[in-house]
Amino acid sequence: MATSLIPTDIPMASPDTGPVLEVRDLVKNLGGRTILNGISFQVLRGETLIIMGGSGCGKSTLLRHLIGSLKPDAGSIRIFGEETTDIDERKMDCIRGRFGVLFQSGALLQSLTVGENVALPIQEHSRVDDTIVDLVIKMKLEMVGLTGFEDLKPAEISGGMKKRVALARALALDPELLFSDEPTSGLDPVMTAVVDKLTQDLTRKLGMTAVVVTHDMTSAFRIATRMIMLGTGPLQGKIIAEGTPQQIRSNPDPMLQQFIKGEADGPIPLRLSKGDYLKRLLGEAHP
């Protein structure tokens, strides 16, 4: 696994000395709403950064900016030292060849088998022999506990298994940086622990960097070296807390504490207050 499949059509950049990922003052408005409002953070080599926050706070939108699927209205994103917000697609593809992406839905190609999905990035970016590709498929599927599933179509496996195949595909080229959107959703507790252990091994032993969007606090505290939380409501699109797992646990911010403890009552505005509810329900008739 330590031997990287070096893509033949993606030139390797010069050795990076700065942060692997650096985001500065990122702003995005969609449909008249500010989704990201001045987001800034950086990730160093070997770190695992957890991005957390309530539903609709902009986590997945932020991830889409990082992988180059969306362009920000303002701000800067530097990956491996290269500015990606105004880069042309050819150069962006060079950078994409050095990172892997695990989508929230898995995003496996339904027309291909599990094995063909994992093989896709290898076949597209390297000129290795088919026997080596088969070997790598077996290795990657073994890593996520799916040995023997190569010939099944995505429609024939469960949601959790699809997620694991997608993780195997994201790791197919031994990326230097892994972006994961909800990597453990739909997985049973044992498989969640296996995926967490895999992320830890890749980051701590092999120096891979990981940026993980998750709601799963157990998993987040297990793998994180640093965490950021995005706000909702009036703090929509802003980072409301940042630090190591210990700093996050001891942060007195009630919104943060409500989120990490998973409590129904607290300052995170999910439901209307009784007065607002009656006013909205009864309109002018409300005394």
Added chain:
Amino acid sequence: MKGYLQLNVEIFYWLLIGPWKKQPLKLSHAFTQMLRIGVDALPMAALTAFSIGLTIGMQGAHELQRMGATMYVPGMVSISLLRELAPLLIAIIVIGRSGSAITAELGTMKVAEEIEALGAMAVNPIRFLIVPRFVAMMIMLPVLTVFGNYIGIVGGWTICHFALDMHTATFVMRTIEAAKLDDLYSGLTKSVVFAWLVVTIACHAGLKVEGGAEGVGMATTHSVVYSMLAILVANAVLTACFFFF
């Protein structure tokens, strides 16, 4: 319209320039699409062409019999099929069968983030998904048209042989006398233009899908309607070109 033109430019870029940049078309993907678009459509194309050949034969025989000119039925069947009906009707079959399927498949892939995932893996979706479908359609629609021509003429022969007691050799002679190679070429030219219109409209509609199942349904409807309109207009323009020049 700008997006549609850009798609055409990108298709030709990946088709012509891509191989020189060591990113050629995946032949296995193109063959798979050729099977879906062409081979799987053979029974439907055959039934359509045979029915049309049979119908033209009957309608022609009905009128020409009164003037004692049934010897012109083979020419009428072959010329109308070669120049007009086979390219047009086979294209309509392919729009309903393959054009709609291409739009629905690409649209579903877009909604399921599969196309975005390809981009994130530095795999160009136009090269990976669209170019194989384009090549397959450009080859298989003319092939289906030639196939339809022959089956349609067999339909005409069925009427001439069994209803008008025309000998097979007479039918073949009359067909060869009436139909020129130019008739075949004009029909094939039309089928190439139709293939280009059908596949690019279908792919463009699929790649533009927004939203969920509703968006896929709307895109598929648009794809079929615009493809039909486009080939009917193109047919009139091409026929005028062949007529005047």
